[in-house]
Amino acid sequence: MDQRVDGHPALRRVGKIALVAIPVAFLAYFFVYPLLSVLATGFTADGRLDFGPIDSVFRRPALLDVAWFTLWQATASTILTVVAALPAAHVLARYEFRGKRFVRAAIVVPFVLPTVVVGSAFLALLGPSGPVGIDLRHTIWAILLAHVFFNYSIVVRTVSTYWERLDPALEEAGAMLGATRFRVFWRVTLPLLRPALASAASLVFLFTFTSFGIILILGGLQYSTLDVEIWRQATGLLDFNVAAALALLQIIGITLILFLYSRYQERRSVEFEHSVAAAAKPMQSRRERLTVLANLLFMLLLLGTPLFVLIDRSFRSANGYTLAAYRNLNERVAGMAAPATTAIWNSARFAVVATLLAVAIGLAAATVIAYRRGWLSRSFDALLMLPLGTSAVTLGFGFLLAFDAPIDLRTSIWIIPIAHSMVAIPFVVRTAVPVMRSVRHRLREAAAMLGAPPNRVWREIDLPLVTRAALIGAGFAFAVSLGEFGATSFLALPSNPTLPTAIFRLLGRPGTESFSSAMALSTILMVATTVTIFAIERSRTEGLGDF
């Protein structure tokens, strides 16, 4: 019955084995091995099993403070983000207005920005010469604000999509039973939204729990999360044992969050029947118009200002607007080992290599997951999602520990795109698998009944759909690689920086010249990432909406 690809049976067999073996080998060597190196370092001292490093973490108040800070700043950020995003979710779910599609797409921009760019933007906004006027750098407020900015769209999009499909009749029924508007919201709407709220909140918590770039740039020396501390211990103090012990703590935390998240995801699908009809309606009263307007203004203020200030600063000098910062990119700023153009060139070629790697490995893995059933498919799926549950910092640290002997891969710059591809592979798999599964066997039968021989079926039916999936995956991988900072911060040498590491270095140098350069590079990185993501969004919606 099944007649997918023909060819010599032996060849097909080799192909099938390669599909499984190549991703497994790649992941084993570039993910599992570095991670085991971290574990080994956390549990050994002088080559023997030793709980000393773990123990020392619990004995040192400074490190316990780091763990505590990581936890509470993530909690505070999550609560603030949810509270800030709920009104916008309501407006997008319940009202129809001009430009709504654009608003929906535009609010995602902050989330796809590299964390280094977000950090730069808030430095520009909250710095002494920023429009706010007070210096909020290195305060908890800068960190919380940046986290809200970064994660706002996750809550708005997740909750509003869910809210949209909630039958308004449920809320109306509450009102008809005599409840005030507030009580309707508190007693009816909020409980109904709980699944969406919980899954959005746990994602925000995960992202802020593993926040690295933002804290490193905005927190200064006072504030340190687990990720920041791992980096400091490993690259600054060279205390690998403590860094590994902290990474262990980190992995346990993430595993816990992901476990809770997946439990909510499961429950979410069985909650209750949604209304199919769109519940959004045009604004009717003056009050409704004001609500929508106020929310749009808030979005513009929260999301627009930092980016506007960033761009503005990149064009500004002591005496008015100038292109100097951009013109000077090919010159070496004092204290930097390489001119900024090196970083641009590096980021571009690393992104290309990382994309090729991630798409090749990711598609091979997706093919196995999508077309095979049973344990092989399931365990593959789980294996490939592991990188999602590991912070990029831990991965970078693992690379640092694992690849110094017998071959010192660290000095090869190609280790960077490999690390980037490890971060990007889960995204590629996640976009490709649903598309591949959507090529139902029925479609192949239909093509055969219309006279298509097997190889033609593959070319006409499978290939076009898979190509689209591959392009979307490639776009994600490219954007991820461009902005990757956590792992790269361990691997990029000062003489061979990427855009994010160059920006970070520039921000750490005194003087307006390096600051302007950092702003210019951040603007370039922002534009590149945004363009990539918008290109994906376009090809995603064209014709594929039905799947």
Add this chain to the structure above:
Amino acid sequence: MLQGLRLTVTFGDTYALDAVNLTVHDSEIVAVMGPSGCGKTTLLRSLAGLQNLDIGTVTWNGRNLRNVPPHERGFGFMFQDYALFPHLSVAGNVQFGLRMQDVDWVRREERVAHVLDIVGLAGYQKRLVHELSGGEQQRVALARTLAPSPRLILLDEPIGALDRSLREHLTAEMKAIFSELSVTAIYVTHDRDEAFAIADTVAVMDSGRLIRKGTPQDLWADPRNEFVARMLGFTAIVDAKVLEGAADLGWTRFESALPPGEHRLVIPPHAVTVASDGPNTGTVSGATFRSGEYTVRFRVDDVELTGTSRRRFEIGDDISFHINPDSVLSVES
């Protein structure tokens, strides 16, 4: 002419098809009817070559199709869920079969326009499949099946997913299209009205076996088999004892030409006449008003009969009626 001989397919221990013989003449439309799971889809798939046969042969004009793969059989297949290609436009879907035959571009465009016109979707070429309504998707699927002019069209419950009024409309339309193009087709359905509306010949299947085949008129006049009678919608089926030229049902007797002995009898609605002077009485269990008359259901003993009346009855009323012995049918159980 298509011929299926002793077609047998097993899934594990169950027979999906059990030695089915089926002949379809040129320009004949055969409806295969049966409850879900009776093997009618398996029959269609094995004729198409999408399902391997355990035993049996499929021939076309005497040529054995055993080693002819589906894409070389020249048959069209219309799937229940349409299986439209989501990445292609309406035109892309409809011309797919023509492209496989390497028909040149100009003739392809002409043919697509022509077929879309036939199914009532003229000008839909550029539309995307997922923008269409269920009824429109069904028409695209039909156009795609018709476009390469297959020598036999296999239709697997092609309108089963649509609502009732649309179904009636589309059945009539398909019938017109098929006779206009003098198409040879096998039409699988579980719906009696659909089968009778579209087919020249109706075949009834039960548990993998083909148990009756004939024109709609033949089947209606003489179902012969209790299962077939039930498929046709007859519900009043009773036991009777025939003795000395009369059938005894316990609660009534009437003349009968059947040989003496035990029999299963079908009392169709047209054998029942509601009349105040009728010799039999029953208790009304329900009545619906349709097309100027009441269809009255009433119980006698433990049998529920149906008749028509101009008078209105309430549930629980007594009702008198005759039975016309000539219209009573005898079936095998």
